[in-house]
Amino acid sequence: MGVIGKRVAYYPGCSLEGAARAYDVSTRIVARELGLELDYLEDYNCCGAMESKNVTFMGTMLLNARNMSLARKQGHDVIVAPCNGCSFSLQRAEYFLETDKSVFERVNALLREGGVDPLDKIPHTYHILEWFYHEAGPQKVKEKTKRPLRGLKVANYYGCLYTRPHFYARTYAHAGGQDEDARPRKRDTADDDEHPYYMNALLEAAGATSVNFEPMHTQCCGGPHSLSDEMVSEKFVMMILQTAKRNGADIIATECPLCHASLEMYRHRLMMKGVPDVDVPAAYFTQLLGLAFGYSANDVKLKDNLSDPLPVLKRLGLA
Amino acid sequence: MAIHERSLVEPERILRKERLVIDGIDVSGDWNLIILPRVINDYDLDFAKEIVNSPDGKTINQCYQCSYCTASCPVHNYWDERYNPRHFIHLARLGLIDELQKRADVMWRCVSCHKCTHRCPKGVLVEEVLKVILRTMAKRGLIEEYPSKKFDKFFTEQVLEYGRIEDGELLFGWIEKQGYKVVKDPILRKPIPFIGETPEWLKQLTMKPIKSMNIGFLILNAKHMLFHPRTKNWNKFKHVLRKVMEEEGALAH
Ligand code: SF4
Numbered sequence A: 001m002g003v004i005g006k007r008v009a010y011y012p013g014c015s016l017e018g019a020a021r022a023y024d025v026s027t028r029i030v031a032r033e034l035g036l037e038l039d040y041l042e043d044y045n046c047c048g049a050m051e052s053k054n055v056t057f058m059g060t061m062l063l064n065a066r067n068m069s070l071a072r073k074q075g076h077d078v079i080v081a082p083c084n085g086c087s088f089s090l091q092r093a094e095y096f097l098e099t100d101k102s103v104f105e106r107v108n109a110l111l112r113e114g115g116v117d118p119l120d121k122i123p124h125t126y127h128i129l130e131w132f133y134h135e136a137g138p139q140k141v142k143e144k145t146k147r148p149l150r151g152l153k154v155a156n157y158y159g160c161l162y163t164r165p166h167f168y169a170r171t172y173a174h175a176g177g178q179d180e181d182a183r184p185r186k187r188d189t190a191d192d193d194e195h196p197y198y199m200n201a202l203l204e205a206a207g208a209t210s211v212n213f214e215p216m217h218t219q220c221c222g223g224p225h226s227l228s229d230e231m232v233s234e235k236f237v238m239m240i241l242q243t244a245k246r247n248g249a250d251i252i253a254t255e256c257p258l259c260h261a262s263l264e265m266y267r268h269r270l271m272m273k274g275v276p277d278v279d280v281p282a283a284y285f286t287q288l289l290g291l292a293f294g295y296s297a298n299d300v301k302l303k304d305n306l307s308d309p310l311p312v313l314k315r316l317g318l319a
Numbered sequence B: 001m002a003i004h005e006r007s008l009v010e011p012e013r014i015l016r017k018e019r020l021v022i023d024g025i026d027v028s029g030d031w032n033l034i035i036l037p038r039v040i041n042d043y044d045l046d047f048a049k050e051i052v053n054s055p056d057g058k059t060i061n062q063c064y065q066c067s068y069c070t071a072s073c074p075v076h077n078y079w080d081e082r083y084n085p086r087h088f089i090h091l092a093r094l095g096l097i098d099e100l101q102k103r104a105d106v107m108w109r110c111v112s113c114h115k116c117t118h119r120c121p122k123g124v125l126v127e128e129v130l131k132v133i134l135r136t137m138a139k140r141g142l143i144e145e146y147p148s149k150k151f152d153k154f155f156t157e158q159v160l161e162y163g164r165i166e167d168g169e170l171l172f173g174w175i176e177k178q179g180y181k182v183v184k185d186p187i188l189r190k191p192i193p194f195i196g197e198t199p200e201w202l203k204q205l206t207m208k209p210i211k212s213m214n215i216g217f218l219i220l221n222a223k224h225m226l227f228h229p230r231t232k233n234w235n236k237f238k239h240v241l242r243k244v245m246e247e248e249g250a251l252a253h
């Protein structure tokens, strides 16, 4: 344990400073409780998410390289992002900058032109869940838990990009590929690629029970198409929610603001249509940990969740 | 080319006779299905070359058509069987542009879940390659504007302008693009969420924080909607970003 570093650059991403502020607030609470330090990345820009990469390749490299450069300026080798989209984008840029020399050189030249320090070194990006698991771990969570989440049945929803694709997330050592340098290496701290369990472990340490949620724990929620392709997104979310409900979950724990928003939005729409078994509410895993650490529902901003998990938590005496 | 793809055989070229008699011998049942030959000679070999030459598309030639990508794909499995990443790669490498065009209505449906890329045993960056195929088709005017592209561009323009994304503007801006009448305030020209002609679900969802008296949340988001969060020192960088994107033709189509 302890290979990532206790003090890291924190890239919250646009979402966490607006509609998903509950995730930001609760993340800071959990980090503080676990004795970890988040150094806010000053003046960052959007990572381009899953959208900009479809329009421009070099543009997204630049967007992410600028953030990396800011992290280097603040003296960091490690960036931590709480959003699947953000950590994906940064890791994707990391992959291309490392494996494609021409991309690296071009990016550095363009950074200089844009008035940003070029990259002397490429910082690594981790998802915040991985960081919590490795720098604190279930043991520490157990120690800090004052109000165990006893009786709470959780469906742990990881979404797509937390462990995928292994090229960027480095969750799986792969032998294929023609280019030796471009072959992915597994990171020591990485979660299991097809059966992630870090969130299960942390929430179970806090007293919750995980329900069986395979294979929907890594099924797509519609992601970048949640606004532009409503039919597909609606179907995907329906499958996720129904699986959770039918496996007995009280609540879905999320670790990405986009997945969370997509689940909540389509949950409401599905309920309006009268689709059965879709009424499981969603909460960020950090909110649940915050509750377990003795914080109030107000502290972790449970009211912000449009799917309203309060009644369920109240019924179990957890909020 | 030996056609080994069932879907490359158009229905018009399959002839099936109820009864077939050749030289007085009834051969129905064995020989009554005839597929007319198809000659394809308009391969566009430059198409694959263009893909290979882009940094995110260069793994396309590693594909050995095992179809693990397709087997993993949720769009293929849960939405439309015609969405078939392996097949798109095959067609793109052959340069069968008209066959790709026939599938244009589903090709944009990829939700970028990266199951394909993750599982490909040959190290093809499948999702990236598929997007490069789409991008190349768009560049050549072979595919019409599709919904996700409209959204991608809309999103990217916001990033370019402010350096940051704001959920409210993204949501209501997109709703407006869908043809809803969004009401805006007269001074800053920003959308007002609670009135106007927006979808019912959105109205109900925006009412939730009001009903629960979630004042902090409302103030924060109202502030962001009125004064879009910006990245400081953005202008010089924005200029470079715009230049790069123009070079790639990203904003043109
Ligand atoms: S999984 Fe990889 S090698 Fe197999 S068909 Fe798909 S892209 Fe080709």
Ligand code: SF4
Pocket (backbone or CB within 6 Å): B069, B072, B073, B074, B075, B076, B085, B109, B110, B111, B112, B113, B114, B115, B116, B117, B126, B127, B130
């Ligand atoms: S990234 Fe796209 S093509 Fe690949 S599995 Fe997901 S939806 Fe299918």
